[in-house]
Amino acid sequence: ELDMAEKTARMLGSSIAPQTVHAVDNVSFQISTGEVMGLVGESGCGKSTLGRMVAGLLTPSEGRILFRGKDVAEMTGAEARAAALDIQMVFQDPMSSLNPRLRVRDIIGEAPRVHGITTRRETAAYVEDILGQVGLDPAMGKRYPHQFSGGQRARVGIARALAVKPDFLVCDESVAALDVSIQAQVLNLFVKLRSEFDLTYLFISHDLGVVEHISDRIAVMYLGRLIELGDAQDLIARPNHPYTQALVSEIPTFETGKKTYSAIKGEIPSPLNPPRGCHFHPRCPHAHARCREEVPALKEVAPGRLSACHLNDAA
Ligand code: SF4
Numbered sequence: 001e002l003d004m005a006e007k008t009a010r011m012l013g014s015s016i017a018p019q020t021v022h023a024v025d026n027v028s029f030q031i032s033t034g035e036v037m038g039l040v041g042e043s044g045c046g047k048s049t050l051g052r053m054v055a056g057l058l059t060p061s062e063g064r065i066l067f068r069g070k071d072v073a074e075m076t077g078a079e080a081r082a083a084a085l086d087i088q089m090v091f092q093d094p095m096s097s098l099n100p101r102l103r104v105r106d107i108i109g110e111a112p113r114v115h116g117i118t119t120r121r122e123t124a125a126y127v128e129d130i131l132g133q134v135g136l137d138p139a140m141g142k143r144y145p146h147q148f149s150g151g152q153r154a155r156v157g158i159a160r161a162l163a164v165k166p167d168f169l170v171c172d173e174s175v176a177a178l179d180v181s182i183q184a185q186v187l188n189l190f191v192k193l194r195s196e197f198d199l200t201y202l203f204i205s206h207d208l209g210v211v212e213h214i215s216d217r218i219a220v221m222y223l224g225r226l227i228e229l230g231d232a233q234d235l236i237a238r239p240n241h242p243y244t245q246a247l248v249s250e251i252p253t254f255e256t257g258k259k260t261y262s263a264i265k266g267e268i269p270s271p272l273n274p275p276r277g278c279h280f281h282p283r284c285p286h287a288h289a290r291c292r293e294e295v296p297a298l299k300e301v302a303p304g305r306l307s308a309c310h311l312n313d314a315a
């Protein structure tokens, strides 16, 4: 079980822009063992930052990330090393995250060997087995990353993460670079691996259609804030927040493969200078005076459903 129980998680900007960027602000949720939590939002909403914090690649300047009930920042020694293996990240672009000079079998086999999961002798057979699990011909291990198609490289990236026997995968735009038909194949692989390896996922995507395919619950972020969270099918059938409603209306229809229409007007404001009050008010068709002044609290609006919109107070 992973618990994002922080009050406020902030990330410092780079030295070029030394402002404090509230990339992720007041986000709090739990993911249960075996669950797939989808995390959706437009680029710049903070979902990648959140994913990197969960995966231990970024440290929140405030707030906590609990894994199996313990604050990961307070773990040391063997416990910290075990958590670092148990939580793995599957990146967006396997080409830039795979060393082009290494054979795929060495890319996949390195971490399990270094961490003592396999002996040097066992590693070759272990890697062949994992290649098979992700739907690749084990003989392909001797090839280099550039000799693989985009979909195959995505499978290599998944194999590399699986090789250290993780319990929890943070998947950040893991199918975004792929054609739609290949996306579906790789998503189906994630579904298969989840049950075969008892995995838990935080599945991050800008594409609600992708997240819908795989998630038990969905969290929606907008400009660093969690604005809605609930059961995946119910959230898509009955979105509460105007931003989620707009996202749902943009899910491509299967018949045409095209977006029906774009319901979200306007540009995403800069995360450096977000609008006052409800961050969504400049784009919201229901914005009213209160929205420009007061941040809407994330509240339970139905069993298991959280939403942050002042309209829920009106009735
Ligand atoms: Fe729209 Fe106001 Fe609700 Fe924000 S709080 S989503 S601006 S109605």
Ligand code: MG
Pocket: 043, 044, 047, 048
């Ligand atoms: Mg991103």
